[in-house]
Amino acid sequence: MSGASGDRGDPDGIDAGLLAPGWAGSPASASTSDRAFLQALIDAETALTRAWAGLSLAPAAAASALSAVTATDLDTTSIALRARHGGNPVIPLVADLTAAVGGEYGPYVHRGATSQDIMDTAMMLVARRTLRPVLEDLERTARALRVLAATHRDTVLPGRTLTQHAVPTTFGLKVAGWRALVLDARDRLAALRLPAQLGGAAGTLAAFASFGADDPQALVSSYARELGLVEPVLPWHTLRTPIGDLAGALALTAGALGKTAADVLTLSRTEIAEVAEGSGGGSSAMPHKANPVAATLIAAAARRAPGLAATLYASMAAEDERPAGAWHAEWEPLRELLRLVGGAARNAAELTEGLRVNADAMREHLGLNHGLIVSERLAVELAPVLGRARARDLLARAAERAVTEGRPLVDVLDEEPALKDVDLADLTDPARCTGSAGALTDRALERR
Incomplete structure (x- = not known):
C-alpha cells in the first residue's frame, strides 16, 4: 500500500511555519497541518461508513476497520502528489483507505459520496477544531483587557485623531474599546454554523438511494451526527454560505485584534512610550531594542486576512451544481485564515496579559502642546x-x-x-475634560 511509509517530505506531518512566526507553534499550526487535514478526511469517510452501518446498509465491521486507520498510517506526501491527477486529495485517499481495509470492506468506503462531500466536511471539522483554542484565547484576551480597563478607568492620556492630539481621553476607555472588538469577534465565531456536506455527484442524493437508503436524508442526519456537525438543509456544493460566514468571522477577528495591535505599536514608539509589551523581542543588529513583536505579528495577520477572505467570497460565484476552480480556490486561503487568526489570538492573549502601562508618560504628553x-x-x-x-x-x-x-x-x-x-x-485640568469616558468604560465592562 502506498500509504505505509510515513511522511517522507515532512517527517512531522506539519508545516512548521518557518516563514510564519505569527502562527508557528500555536494550536492552529497543529490543527491545520497536512496531517490534521488528512485525519479530518479520514474522519469524514469513517463517519459516512458508520452512518451506512447505522441504517444496517453496511457491516459494522467495515466502519470499525476504517476507524482503525489514522493519518499516521498513510503517506501524506504520496497522497498530495497523486492528488494532481484528479484535482483533490480525496481520490488517492479513497484508494489507500480501500486497500487498508481489505477486499471485504473496501466497497463500503466512500459509498455514494463525491470528493467535495468529503473535502467540505473535512474543512468544517478542521475549522471547528481550530476555533476551539481560538475562542479560548479570545476569552483570555477579554479577561486581561477587562482588568486593564478597570485599572486605568481614570488614567488620562491624549486622545489622538488623524495622528494629532485632539482632546483628553482615558486609557481605560481605549482598552474597553479593544475589549469590545474582541467580544464582537468571539460572538461571531461562536455563532458559526459548521455543517456536514453530503450530496453525492450533483447534490441530489441519488447514489445513496441506489445503494439502498430509502430515506437518504436520514443518512445525511446520521452522518452529521457522527461528526458533531450541523445537518445541512441542502447540499451546499455551490451554496457557499458556510464558507462565506467563516471567512467573514475570521477576517473580522483578525481586524479586531489588529486594532489593538495598531494602537500598541503606536503607543510603544520610543518617543511616545505610553505602553510596552511585557517581553519585547530583540533585534539582530541593535542590542538596545525591545521590539513590540506580538503586536507586529498580529498587525501582519490583520493585513493579510482581508485578501484571503476576498478569495473565499469570490468563490461563492460558483457555476452549476459543482464548480470547477471556485471550490478548489478555497482550500489554501481558508487554511491560511485559520492559521493567521489562530496565531493572532494566541499572540493577543500573551500581549494583553503582559502589557505594561506608563501612566506618567501619558500624563506628561497631555502638556506637549502647552495645554x-x-x-x-x-x-x-x-x-x-x-x-x-x-x-x-x-x-x-x-x-x-x-x-x-x-x-x-x-x-x-x-x-x-x-x-x-x-x-x-x-x-484647564485634562482630567476634568474627559467627558463621559469613565461612564462609557463602566458600560462597556458590563458586557460579558
Whole structure:
C-alpha cells in the first residue's frame, strides 16, 4: 500500500511555519497541518461508513476497520502528489483507505459520496477544531483587557485623531474599546454554523438511494451526527454560505485584534512610550531594542486576512451544481485564515496579559502642546461668559501666545482681565475634560 511509509517530505506531518512566526507553534499550526487535514478526511469517510452501518446498509465491521486507520498510517506526501491527477486529495485517499481495509470492506468506503462531500466536511471539522483554542484565547484576551480597563478607568492620556492630539481621553476607555472588538469577534465565531456536506455527484442524493437508503436524508442526519456537525438543509456544493460566514468571522477577528495591535505599536514608539509589551523581542543588529513583536505579528495577520477572505467570497460565484476552480480556490486561503487568526489570538492573549502601562508618560504628553488639548472645553465653558465670538477670538490669541512664548495656556489665560472670576485651574485640568469616558468604560465592562 502506498500509504505505509510515513511522511517522507515532512517527517512531522506539519508545516512548521518557518516563514510564519505569527502562527508557528500555536494550536492552529497543529490543527491545520497536512496531517490534521488528512485525519479530518479520514474522519469524514469513517463517519459516512458508520452512518451506512447505522441504517444496517453496511457491516459494522467495515466502519470499525476504517476507524482503525489514522493519518499516521498513510503517506501524506504520496497522497498530495497523486492528488494532481484528479484535482483533490480525496481520490488517492479513497484508494489507500480501500486497500487498508481489505477486499471485504473496501466497497463500503466512500459509498455514494463525491470528493467535495468529503473535502467540505473535512474543512468544517478542521475549522471547528481550530476555533476551539481560538475562542479560548479570545476569552483570555477579554479577561486581561477587562482588568486593564478597570485599572486605568481614570488614567488620562491624549486622545489622538488623524495622528494629532485632539482632546483628553482615558486609557481605560481605549482598552474597553479593544475589549469590545474582541467580544464582537468571539460572538461571531461562536455563532458559526459548521455543517456536514453530503450530496453525492450533483447534490441530489441519488447514489445513496441506489445503494439502498430509502430515506437518504436520514443518512445525511446520521452522518452529521457522527461528526458533531450541523445537518445541512441542502447540499451546499455551490451554496457557499458556510464558507462565506467563516471567512467573514475570521477576517473580522483578525481586524479586531489588529486594532489593538495598531494602537500598541503606536503607543510603544520610543518617543511616545505610553505602553510596552511585557517581553519585547530583540533585534539582530541593535542590542538596545525591545521590539513590540506580538503586536507586529498580529498587525501582519490583520493585513493579510482581508485578501484571503476576498478569495473565499469570490468563490461563492460558483457555476452549476459543482464548480470547477471556485471550490478548489478555497482550500489554501481558508487554511491560511485559520492559521493567521489562530496565531493572532494566541499572540493577543500573551500581549494583553503582559502589557505594561506608563501612566506618567501619558500624563506628561497631555502638556506637549502647552495645554491646548483642553481648548474644546474652554470654548464651550467660556462662551456663556464672554459670548461665543469673543471667547473664540480670546482663545485663538491665547493659543498663539502659548505656542509662540512656550508657556502653558493656563498661564496666558490667567493674564486676561475678562477671566479673573473664572476657575481656570479647573477648566484647564485634562482630567476634568474627559467627558463621559469613565461612564462609557463602566458600560462597556458590563458586557460579558
